[in-house]
Structure formats: structure tokens, C-alpha cells
Amino acid sequence: MIKQRYNLTGDMMRWWTSVAKVVMVSVMLAWGFACSKSDDGVVASAHLAQDVVQGTSTNCAVVLTAQQGTKYAVTIADGNEWCQLSGGRSELSGVMAEGENTRTLFLYFEKNPSGSPRIAHIVVSFDGGVRVELQLTQESYDANIAFVRAWPELPVCDVRDGYIYRSYSAAVGAKSNVRNYTICYNPEYLAAEWVAYPMHALYTNGSANRDNSDFKKEPTIAANQQMNGYYKSPYNRGHQIAAADRKCSQEMMDQTFYVTNMTPQLGRFNSTLWGSLEGKVRSEQCLDTLYVVTGAYFKGKHDSSIATATTDSSGKRCPTPSHYYKLLLKTVKGNSGKRIAEITDASALQAIAIFIPHHDSGSSTVLKDEWFMSVSDLEKIVGFEFFPMLNDAVEDEVKSEYNRSLWF
Structure with missing residues (x-):
């Protein structure tokens, strides 16, 4: 009986080991897919030139990195009443051009004399399911x-x-x-x-x-x-x-x-x-x-x-x-x-x-x-x-x- 329990335990351990391997491979594949790493090693990503800008600032760069041909979409999910993309838009999409791995877009806004900082949340999505969430804070300034x-x-x-x-x-x-x-x-x-x-x-x-x-x-x-x-x-x-x-x-x-x-x-x-x-x-x-x-x-x-x-x-x-x-x-x-x-x-x-x-x-x-x-x-x-x-x-x-x- 003890021997049988041992064998059962061993079978279960082998089964869990197989499952774990499948899960690990799946996670690794998912990670590689989510990062959208191309054959030339370019990983899809996005960042702000500055996470916090002065109250007198009126723009901030959003830097996108992805392999050529990758589709992207930038959305101001929150804060679009004061922060916009070019043309006053809250959404902007495009494709990385041939020979282009980096693209810079700009967020535009007015000076902030309100007395309180304000925050905008920006979401950047790429082909392959990569999603990057960014937060921009504009400090306030004294209008005097x-x-x-x-x-x-x-x-x-x-x-x-x-x-x-x-x-x-x-x-x-x-x-x-x-x-x-x-x-x-x-x-x-x-x-x-x-x-x-x-x-x-x-x-x-x-x-x-x-x-x-x-x-x-x-x-x-x-x-x-x-x-x-x-x-x-x-x-x-x-x-x-x-x-x-x-x-x-x-x-x-x-x-x-x-x-x-x-x-x-x-x-x-x-x-x-x-x-x-x-x-x-x-x-x-x-x-x-x-x-x-x-x-x-x-x-x-x-x-x-x-x-x-x-x-x-x-x-x-x-x-x-x-x-x-x-x-x-x-x-x-x-x-x-x-x-x-x-x-x-x-x-x-x-x-x-x-x-x-x-x-x-x-x-x-x-x-x-x-x-x-x-x-x-x-x-x-x-x-x-x-x-x-x-x-x-x-x-x-x-x-x-x-x-x-x-x-x-």
C-alpha cells in the first residue's frame, strides 16, 4: 500500500512537472509575444520624455519604439479636457514607417495656473497585444x-x-x-x-x-x-x-x-x-x-x-x-x-x-x-x-x- 502510494505520488509529480513545463513555455511565448520582439531585436515600448512637467510647460513628448510596420494607437484615457494630441485629438493611430524604429509624438496643453497639479493617463497599444500605460503630471504655477x-x-x-x-x-x-x-x-x-x-x-x-x-x-x-x-x-x-x-x-x-x-x-x-x-x-x-x-x-x-x-x-x-x-x-x-x-x-x-x-x-x-x-x-x-x-x-x-x- 505504501509502495502504491509512492508510485501514485511519483506519477502525480511527473504529471505536474509536465504541466509546469507547458505553463512555463506558454508564459515565455506570451511574454515574447506581448513585448512584440522582432527579428531585429526591437521591443515595442513607449515612454514620456518627462513624467512631471512644470506648470508653465505647454507640451511633452511621447516616444514610441517598435519594429517597422507595427501598428500603434495612442489614447488619452483620462485628462483629455486639458491634454490633447495634435489637432486637439484624444486618440491617434498610425504605423511605424519603413526603416523607422522610433517615433515621437507630442501631447499639448496650456499653462496651469489653477493652484493644483493635474494628471493625464495615456494608453499606448501596439500590434500583438502590447499595452503601455503612462501618467503625465503637470504641476501648477503662480500666474503672478x-x-x-x-x-x-x-x-x-x-x-x-x-x-x-x-x-x-x-x-x-x-x-x-x-x-x-x-x-x-x-x-x-x-x-x-x-x-x-x-x-x-x-x-x-x-x-x-x-x-x-x-x-x-x-x-x-x-x-x-x-x-x-x-x-x-x-x-x-x-x-x-x-x-x-x-x-x-x-x-x-x-x-x-x-x-x-x-x-x-x-x-x-x-x-x-x-x-x-x-x-x-x-x-x-x-x-x-x-x-x-x-x-x-x-x-x-x-x-x-x-x-x-x-x-x-x-x-x-x-x-x-x-x-x-x-x-x-x-x-x-x-x-x-x-x-x-x-x-x-x-x-x-x-x-x-x-x-x-x-x-x-x-x-x-x-x-x-x-x-x-x-x-x-x-x-x-x-x-x-x-x-x-x-x-x-x-x-x-x-x-x-x-x-x-x-x-x-
Whole structure:
């Protein structure tokens, strides 16, 4: 009886083994069929160029991969009230052309100022039963914000009548598209109200020469909204981001010579006090990066040595700043290796602002203590919000305090 049970068990085991083999073969065949792997090794698949897009984005690529001759269908299963394929359609089908293994389609949508992210579900089907489900999330954005980047130096770029925001980048060595600086340009003043930029040895080391740079119009802003030629003496074309801050490449230095980076600056302020301050700021750069905002303020009381306006070479009126300012932010250690937004200990950061009357400083390079203040105090004067990338846990403390002894 025991022997008989053993034989029965053995027969059943052999039967289950046979069934398992059939199932495994079936699964393998099904898997191969579902993936639609062709003789040339192309597997049918689909993906989004980005699963999450910014609230200001208006399109996203859908990349299809399949062997030539494969039929496909793309359907927006959910979210088609805000997200469409070309021609406003929610469905699109086609065939991979001869010699084509990859095809890119686009999803189109408007900016999303709703205050909430929105989600679309996309289904891509191929011959052979392959089905890929994709999810696209479009974040929301503040309609009052004109320009957004996750750069620690960037102030809040809110929508204001006439303001123009521009950001510049260039190749540096083997690195392409390295950010240079950002401006908040006010055509009313024919000048930028602020210029924001990172400072690091990457930028200041190099052989770029200002003698090889020429003053020129910014190419994307209307020429009639920019100054022409020179300012009438005794005013210089004063850089906001200095040419010496961008010795890393000639292209980067050339971008500092856009006239949109210039203000009418008294010669005996530009070449002495202001030039000295620029050098002191460079001395504060660190491995973690120093973040700088330089600005021109036009609404204060002018020193008696400064006219309220001058003219350019064409006779166009150019207001003169009553004050200039700089804001600096960096880590205390200088080599923490942490991103600014990640730091939740206020004592690990230091920030300061300096607000200087535009005046005839003669040969003096002395920085008066009364010109130094907290970031928060300067915000109240000039009306911009600085360093919004600071972590919420430390922002108020870092911006409301400053220690003059920690800086140049």
C-alpha cells in the first residue's frame, strides 16, 4: 500500500512537472509575444520624455519604439479636457514607417495656473497585444510669477508691468549650457533693476580678456528699449555683474557686455569704491558656491554729486541710480557639499546685504558700517523678495540676521 502510494505520488509529480513545463513555455511565448520582439531585436515600448512637467510647460513628448510596420494607437484615457494630441485629438493611430524604429509624438496643453497639479493617463497599444500605460503630471504655477528656476541666487520674478526677465548661459570647457546670470530689466530705466548670478572658481578662473569684448545690444530685447553707445560724461557704463566675474570663457565674459547689464555710474564711484567691492565679493567665493544679487535702485534721494539722469550717445534720457546694492548668500563652512534648499540649520548659512548711495567717492574704497543690513531690511527698501530657495525652516532667520564680521 505504501509502495502504491509512492508510485501514485511519483506519477502525480511527473504529471505536474509536465504541466509546469507547458505553463512555463506558454508564459515565455506570451511574454515574447506581448513585448512584440522582432527579428531585429526591437521591443515595442513607449515612454514620456518627462513624467512631471512644470506648470508653465505647454507640451511633452511621447516616444514610441517598435519594429517597422507595427501598428500603434495612442489614447488619452483620462485628462483629455486639458491634454490633447495634435489637432486637439484624444486618440491617434498610425504605423511605424519603413526603416523607422522610433517615433515621437507630442501631447499639448496650456499653462496651469489653477493652484493644483493635474494628471493625464495615456494608453499606448501596439500590434500583438502590447499595452503601455503612462501618467503625465503637470504641476501648477503662480500666474503672478513670470520666471521660475531652482537657482539659489534668483529673486522672485513676479509679473510687473514692463519688466523683462532674461537668463544667459554658455559653454565652459567640456560643459555646455552653464548658467551665467539672470536680469530683471526695466525698459523705463533702460537698465536692469537687479542681476543675479553664482560665484565660484569655475567662473572666475580662466583667460577670457575684456579687451576682446565689445559693448553691444542684448539680442532678444527690442533695440529701442536699450541705451545707445555711451553715457554722457562723467558717467561710465558700469557693469552690474563684472566682466572679471566671468573669466572662464570669452563667451560668458562677452555676455556681461550687453548694455542691459549697464547703468550710468559715476566714474569716481565705478573705478574706486564699487570696483573695490567687486573684488571683495570675489574673495568670498567658496567650494559650495557664493550666490550674489547686484542691483540698482532708482527711487531714493540722489546725492548732490549725482544728477537724476544723463543721456546716451543718441540723446536718449537715461535715469541714474540713487543707490546700488549687493546681497550675498553662502554656507558658513564653504565646503558642506549641500544644496542651499536642503539646509535646515540656520547657523550653517550666512547672508548679508549692502546698500550704498551712488556718490563721488573719490579715491576712497572704505565701506561704511551703516551701509550693511539684513536681507529682509533691504527687501523692504527695494521691493523685491530675495533668496526664495532657502528652506522654509530657516528662511526668516537667515534673512533677518547678519554678522558684519563674517564678511570682507
